[in-house]
Amino acid sequence: MKIKHVFIVFLVVSLLCSMTCVSASDNDKNNTLYHDEISVNIADGSDKLESSINGGKTLDELEKIIENANPGDVINLNNDYYCNQTNATDGIYIFDNVTINGHGHFFDGNGSNMSNLFIAYGNNVVLKNINFINWNLDDYNTVILWGGDNGMIQNCTFENNNAFDGELIDWIGNSGHLYDSTFLKNSANYGSIIYWKANYGLISNCYFSNNSAEEGGSIIWVGKDGLIEKSIFKDNSADNGGAIYWDGLFGTLKNNDFYNNRASNGGAIFCDVSGLNVSECSFNTNFANESAGSIYFAGGDAEIHDSEFISNVADAGGAIFIDNYIVLDVFNSSFISNVADLGGAILVEGELNLHDSIYSNNTANKMGGAIYSDFYAYIVNSTFTKNNAEKGGAIFIEDGKIINSTLSDNTAKISGGALYVDEKLKIENSTFKNNTAVDGSNTIASYDVDSIDIDNLTTFDDSYVQKLIDVYINVSDIVYGDTLNMFIGIFADNKTFDGKIVNITLNNKKYSVKVINNTANISFTKLNVGNYSGYVIFNDYPNHGGGDSYSFNVNKIDTLIFPHYSPIIGVNAFNLSATIDSLNATGKVNFELNGTNYTADVKNGVASVIVDKLIPDSYLINLKYSGDSTHNYSDSVMILIVGEHYPVITAPDVEKYYNGFERFIVTLTDNSASPIANANVKININGVNYTRVTNSEGVASMALGLPSGDYDVTTEFNSSKTYSTVQIKSTVEGSDIVKIFKNGTQYCAKFLDTTGKSLANNTNVTFNVNGVMYTRHTNASGIARLNINLNPGTYVITATNPNSSEMYSNIINVLSPIVENNDLVKYYKNNSQYYIRLLDNKGNPVGANVSATFNINGVFYTRYSNASGYVKLNINLSPGDYIITAEYNGVKASNKIKVLSTLEAEDLSMKYHDGSKFEVKVLDGTGDAIVNANVKFNVNGVFYTRVSDSNGIARLNINLMSGQYIITSSYNTLNISNKITISS
Known part of the structure; x- marks a missing residue:
């Protein structure tokens, strides 16, 4: 008894919480107690926990009834309980084997920070037909702490509960049973929803959905000989083990379904101990950010029987990851449409023993469409169909054995349509059919073909075992507008591959480059901003093959902002401008001044806004360039100092026709609009600086004798600048033409005077084409035409306007019929x-x-x-x-x-009777050798007929005396002659 008292004291100290509950029913004075059943009617008094409330019953009274119950009694709950945190309690202790039947009623925690509800230390305790909702447990508290053996929870629901530092159910009693229960939308910040620490536990026919925890989204199991069966796990999540974290020896998972569970490792299950047996389970659409879309085996040997893995996804091991050199045995299971970078279905860093299983439509973005084995794999009586990867369409294997298996319709984007062997492999009594690899290694790819031991292999593929070479790709990120240079190295056994072809894909476009000195180089220009990827393939079928994938980015151009301001006419008015250090930049610039934002579009690399009525002061202006499709964001600041007096430059834009009378006019005043006379004003136009002096009205001007076109003009006085545009319009309007030789297309041009009016009817104008001058007359609309009867080619035609003296050119392209x-x-x-x-x-x-x-x-x-x-x-x-x-x-x-020629032969020099033969190769219309072709030879007046062999070569023994002879070979009406020289 002393030991028992110490144990109880220890438990009370360890359970910290404050909680009470009240019933939501009407008052009922008739509480009844029978020998084998206690009916409890708890009246509705308040939503707060208090020791006594106007005759109403509280959870304290329920606790007393449970304390006073006899072993084997059944306590029936007739009401719902709504709980609040008000005063301290250690929870309801259950020391005897009683049954509490909730009849579907609720224990509702109301989202408050609560402590334990039930603490069951009696053996054979049963809780059934109870709903536990909205509990928010603090510290290390639980809804149920189960310490007794042979306990049972049946047909209960746990929904929308949270355990901050523990779990909803902490099961430490052996041989516990959890039946027919539902767990929905529960969470645990540390721990899990259920923490099963005892041995010989059983969970059966339960439903777990949308639960989340740090480890094991629904369950952490550490007891040995545990069993979970006939249960469904859906949409649960955790860091490790989206549904279950298994750490108990010799556990069994049987006839369970896992759907849409997520984790960093082990989308459905994380197993950290040996002896787990998974049988008759289904894993569908589970996901892991890192490894094992379904099951991560990290701690010991395990087995899988009669299970299916469909559409699971991870970076490594789409369905399963085997770590730490453990042994996994898989029997009679199927793996379909799983996806990973390595090992579309399974990634092996231990030992895999695979029996009687099916792998279909699995995908590895890198290696091992179905299996990536980095240690050892033993595969028997299994089928691999329509799996795909870059390397090892079905299997990437370092070491192992394949027996009585079939690999068909698997594909590799680079090497090893069926198998990619990294070190060694033994294959017995297996069949390979319709597997393909881009580098020609349709069946097996290996660096060391002698390391592959093959016994009784049936293959329908073109290539049996192809030797791999190393393909090195050197490519780096570039900035938009730069040239992408790709350098490729081809190496194998000190061989030279000069003259061979390397095939390159870039975003699904194909290119070919010839190998020179075992290297190949290619450059790409005009690449848009974005991410690029592709493959480099070397296919020297059937001798060598190899390749690799690559990727690079075309990044946006970094930019700088150069801010500037200049005064303009107005009351303390300024033009604020931002020049982007790329003339091709577009987008917008935001000018933020005193909390007000001004936004302008970038044109020709410049954005500008006007601000006015500023109080004399110093202003900090923040400039932010938005960037565009090819240019990065950038920002800058400038300080604007507004004084009482400053110069104002006015320089309006000019629009005129070529050789017109209009001039560029500048007016210089101060900010009070008073003229500034005799001032040197600098004008920059077309890249040339000019200086003009203002008159008494502050005006300066300059003639515009420029060719037709658009010009930017900068006018500057002291530190002030303003920007204008000048447009010189052409007095000749014509267009390039494209025509077919000698058709009716003519060249037409319209001629204007320097004011933009059409030239008068019958005005003579001249055309110069191909060095020949032609004179034509304008019509009433100022249009003149010239017939074009030139030979096919490209010509420049120049029209001269007699009014403005402008010469204007177009391109004439005469096309051949x-x-x-x-x-x-x-x-x-x-x-x-x-x-x-x-x-x-x-x-x-x-x-x-x-x-x-x-x-x-x-x-x-x-x-x-x-x-x-x-x-x-x-x-x-x-x-x-x-x-x-x-x-x-x-x-x-x-x-x-x-x-x-379809006959190929070379002159023959030989010794008398040295056994030499004259050879001629017979080719068909595509240059391929013809087998069994009858070739006629005429030598020394004697005719012979010989038949070509499997290489298309026909041979004639030469037994002539010393001397020189002419031999004529004939086939399909073609005759060729060669010389035979025989020396003594």
Whole structure:
């Protein structure tokens, strides 16, 4: 008994809280007590906890009834309880095996900071049909602290509760049972919703949704031999183990469903101990920010049986992460549509033993579409279908064995359509079908092909085992407008790959570069701001393959603001301006002065606003540039000093026609509008500085003999500046033209005088085109025309206005009516032919039966167009180089035609009877070798026929006497001759 008293005192000291509850029912004076059942009717007195309230019953009285109950009694609750924090209590202690049946009533904490509710130290205690809501537990308090063995919670609901420093249920008694209960929207800042510390516990047929905690969004389990079955975990979250943090030996999870749970590691479960057995469970759409979308195995060996993992996502191990060299056995399970950077379904940093399982449609953004194994994997009787990754479409494996398995339709964006072997692998009795890799390693990719032990492999893929090479990519971020330079290195076994091709993709566009000195370089210009990624692939099928991915950013241009202000006409009025150090910058600049914001658009790199009626003082002005699609934000400050007197420059914009009489006029006054005479005013226009002196009225001016165009003008006096624009309009208005040779298109130009009026009818104007001068007359609208009958080409036409003397130029582009004519390279008598396309006077393809003439090798041919305007000439010439000239409508177009021989042979020098053979290679119309072709040889007047082998080579033994001979090889009407020299 002494020990028992000490234990109770210890528990009371450890439970700190203040809480009471009152019933929400009407007053009832008839409380009844029977031998085996106690009915409690608690009257509604107040929403605060007090020791006595006008005859009403409190939670204290319920506690007394429980204390006085006999073992085996059932206490029925007939009312709801609404609780407030008012005076101290240690909670309701239960020391005997009683049953409390809530009949669906509530214990509502009202969101107040509360302490413990029930503290059950009796064995065989049962709580059922009770709703616990809105408890806000402080310190280390709980709704239920369960210390007795063989306890049971059945058909209870826990909703919208929060445990600041503990858990809702702290279960420390062995062989406890939790049945048919629901946990909704509960949270724990430290700990979890349920902290199961005892052995042989059972949770069955429960529902956990939208709960959150630091570890184990719904449950932390540390007791051994625990079992959770037939339960659903949905939308729970935690740092580790979105639904469950398992730290108890020899636990079992059976027939549970996990949906949409989230964590940093272990989206559904984090297991930190050995002996966990997961069977008949379903994991769907769980997510981890870091590792293991569903289960993170961190602490010991485990098993998975008859389970499914669908659409789970993580950075590493879309469904499962195996850490710390532990052993995981997986039997008869399926992994479908899981996604990660490494290991679309499973990432292995331990040992994986996989039996009779299915992997389908899993994706790894980097390596191991289904499995990434960094240690050892043993795979038996399993199927991998339609998985994909950059490397290792199905599996990326360091070491292991694959037996009686099938890998089909897996894809790799770079290497290893089915397998990417990092060190060694043994494969037995397995099938590979329709796997693909961009670098040609469709089945298996490995740096060391000798490390792969293959026994009875069935493959339908093109490549069996392809040797990997190292592909190094050097690329860095750039700033918008810069050139992106990419440097690529190709290395393997001191081999030289010069002349081979490296294929590059950049944002889904493809490029090819030739390897020189085992390197390849490429540059990209005019890249927009953004993130870019792609692949570099080296495919030397079937010998070597390899590649890698890369990414870089095109960043916005950093900017600087150069602020300036100048006085203008008005009462203490100023022009505030901000120059951005990039003329191409757009966006807005905000000027903040005395709490007022002024905003202006940036044009030609400058934004400006006008402020006036400022009190003489010093002002701090904050300038903020918004940035735009290619320029970064920047800011600056300037100080504006407003005095009593200052100069004011007025320089209006000017708009005039070329050689017109208008002048640029500047007026200089002080801020009281008094003229400033005899002052030197500096005017900058078109990059040239001019100085003018003001007259007695403060006015200075200058003539504007500039070519037509728009000009920025800066006028400056002392430290004051103002900005203007001058627009010189052209007195000749014409446009570039594009026309088909000899069609009806004309060049037209309109001529104006220096005031902008059209020149009179029949005014002579001149055109200079291709060095020839033409005189034409204007019509009543001042328009003159010139017919263009030039040969195809690009010309500059210059029109001269006799009134203003302005010379104005346009571009004339005369197009050929013969287009789509290209050089042709073909093999002798293949199907490649020479085509041109004919255009009519409007630039549209002609119809059928329009004739064109071809001249090739001195022979003329006439052919006719089809309905699309194409004209074809069949090319059946002997091998050689030719010039073909097509003629239509007075225009000629020439191209080169190269006919390649379909027979390839070299002269032969040999010793008499040394066994040498004369070889000729036979090619088809695409340059590929022809097998079993009958080739005729004529040597020394004797004819022989030989058949080409699998490489397209036909051979003739040479047993002639010493001397020189001419040998003629013939196939498909083509004859070639070579020399045979035989020395004694």
